[in-house]
Amino acid sequence: MCKLHNNWYLYIMNKKADHLERLSDPSSYFPGISIDCVIIGFDKDQLHILLLKWKERELWMLPGGFVNLDEDMDQAATRILEERTGIMLPYLTQFHTFGDVNRRDKNLLAEFASMLDGASFTKLNDFLKQRFISTGYLSLVNIQTCKPTVDIMSDYSEWIPVNQIPSLLFDHAEIVGKALEQLKSRINYLPIGITLLPEKFTMKEFQTLYECILGKTLDRGNFQKKILKLGILDRYEKMLSGKAHKAPYLYAFNKKRYNELLEKGIGYMN
Amino acid sequence: MCKLHNNWYLYIMNKKADHLERLSDPSSYFPGISIDCVIIGFDKDQLHILLLKWKERELWMLPGGFVNLDEDMDQAATRILEERTGIMLPYLTQFHTFGDVNRRDKNLLAEFASMLDGASFTKLNDFLKQRFISTGYLSLVNIQTCKPTVDIMSDYSEWIPVNQIPSLLFDHAEIVGKALEQLKSRINYLPIGITLLPEKFTMKEFQTLYECILGKTLDRGNFQKKILKLGILDRYEKMLSGKAHKAPYLYAFNKKRYNELLEKGIGYMN
DNA sequence: CAATTATTGTGTAATTTGCACACATTGCTT
DNA sequence: AAGCAATGTGTGCAAATTACACAATAATTG
Secondary structure: OHHHOOOHHHHHHHHHHHHHHHHHOHHHEEEEEEEEEEEEEEEOOEEEEEEEEEOOOOOEEOOEEEEEOOOOHHHHHHHHHHHHHOOOOOOOEEEEEEOOOOOOOHHHHHHHHHHHHOOOOHHHHHHHHOOOEEEEEEEEOOOOOOOOOOOOOEEEEEEEEHHHOOOEOOOHHHHHHHHHHHHHHOOOOOOHHHHHOOOOEOHHHHHHHHHHHHOOOOOHHHHHHHHHHHOOEEEEOOOOOOOOOOOOOEEEEOHHHHHHHHHHOOOOOO | OHHHOOOHHHHHHHHHHHHHHHHHOHHHEEEEEEEEEEEEEEEOOEEEEEEEEEOOOOOEEOOEEEEEOOOOHHHHHHHHHHHHHOOOOOOOEEEEEEOOOOOOOHHHHHHHHHHHHOOOOHHHHHHHHOOOEEEEEEEEOOOOOOOOOOOOOEEEEEEEEHHHOOOEOOOHHHHHHHHHHHHHHOOOOOOHHHHHOOOOEOHHHHHHHHHHHHOOOOOHHHHHHHHHHHOOEEEEOOOOOOOOOOOOOEEEEOHHHHHHHHHHOOOOOO
């Protein structure tokens, strides 16, 4: 896509203009369907979720949006995430569809309406009044290399540690919960380490990541032996130093080996 | 619900009338959303899927329908299955949402239209022309105690062995495939045996069921020992006889023990 | 009616894995 | 230089997995 736009700035501006246009006249959107993205990152012994703050209000939400009438839902998820955060992820995996009648609080909707009215978004306002079903999409990313930007709807976007998530719009807390549950139950089938860790990392970081997802502590010695035996890591002699005590080895993924195993499900832990 | 209708026949007729009314004027349906149910049974060493045949045509499909505007999707799944097959299942579990633009073949839709036109279903016809997203729901049932009936749209409903499934409407084959995949991957968390087998069964039947789901053979001796050790089965001295060779014991589930284990996931097989 | 046979129930031995903990190593701190 | 805290590795025991072998049984067969 870069090739079509040798001016990156123009490319972005085009996208933004298109987004804005559709919002002000949402007739090209599939009515009643939305998508919400749960983007999970890992930093400093904590899982983080990418959240957006609504303009001028202490109201947090997942990056979400609507499906174009001529667009597959999986494509829509990728587009929506890019529009709202600037993050381009070609593969997001669907994990659940939320279809309760009262999943969207009526009072909040009314507030939304009052905020939108002033800004010539009357059509969007009507569009939003109908009932919506939302499909949740999930992805895991390296928090360091993933710097979200902000769209017109939001003040700022932020990586929030899972234990510090504020109260969220509508049923977004439930959506996050379901995503974390999915992450845990599919831990052996998702590319956990390779997406959530930096290029090189210590064994301790890797273990902490697993402990966060599983919500329990693991035996250090056994974890290390199990992982090394799988052969998915290459060890680098260059050690991390500067901090107190014995310097640990740095490791990186042997991607070939890792992907081979991932197809059958890596039996890290039960 | 029985208590409200001491005349069962009347109750059914009311439901049918309501269904018919909504179909002839689909304005009370959520536009663009449908539900398809994959009901799985087991009989004679084969998994079976419950399919409906379209009136006067060799066209097979999953029992499906539309969501009322004032109805949670999970509720809708139960209602739809009952409307189309007479089977009442309070718990159906959602497994995937199918949202590709071209999931419904345009030619088939046109044929549908021609069939419906003659029968004063012009509004339904228009309703069906729009794009639809469909959410798949899954349930496991005992094929013996589950006798489907037929609704106005269908000639007959039938349990079809998974290896003999005919070509299906739209993307229903893909939906079935995804359901079977789900069944396999969640085998330790779904009430496999207790829903798919009759009250009493032999160890061989139980093993065959697992082999069908997993798509591989299991060692007989080890399977038997593993299951017995879990303590989820009660053995009955009354043996099955009449057939050649050694008569096997009959077993039934110890439901209390079974449900206890199921919550944590029963580690039958990996 | 005993021998046959296919199927069911159980046992065993070799191997692998899981688990808890101990010990050795290392590089910074004091 | 000694101490310390974290990393890397080893060891022993229990439990599980795996691949068979053997025994028991009831209808079939000659």
